[in-house]
Amino acid sequence: MSLDAIKQITDAEETARQAKLAAEASARGLCAKAEQMGAHAVEEARSKAEATVRAWMTQAETQAAAEAKQEIAAAARTCDQLKTAAEARLDDAAAWIVRRVVNMACQS
DSSP: OOHHHHHHHHHHHHHHHHHHHHHHHHHHHHHHHHHHHHHHHHHHHHHHHHHHHHHHHHHHHHHHHHHHHHHHHHHHHHHHHHHHHHHHHHHHHHHHHHHHHHHHHHHO
16 A cells, blocks of 8 residues: 555544544534423423412412302301391290299299
């Protein structure tokens, strides 16, 4: 082989080695960028999910407060009805107690 042929082969091998190193560096850069983009996408999804959960919690709390208010109002109405019914029977109850006391006093 001639010296020129050996030099051409050596130059071609060096060019191939440099191309391989450049390709490896490019691949590492692409992998790093893909990992960074993936981490960013995960963080963005997490943020969106947290915002959605916060919105759902706010909605649930609002709905629960409204339902609790309705239940309290219903309980208050029931209490008022029971109180009115008890007040209506108060005179009868007092008369019954007086009769019992009088009857017990008369039996003694």
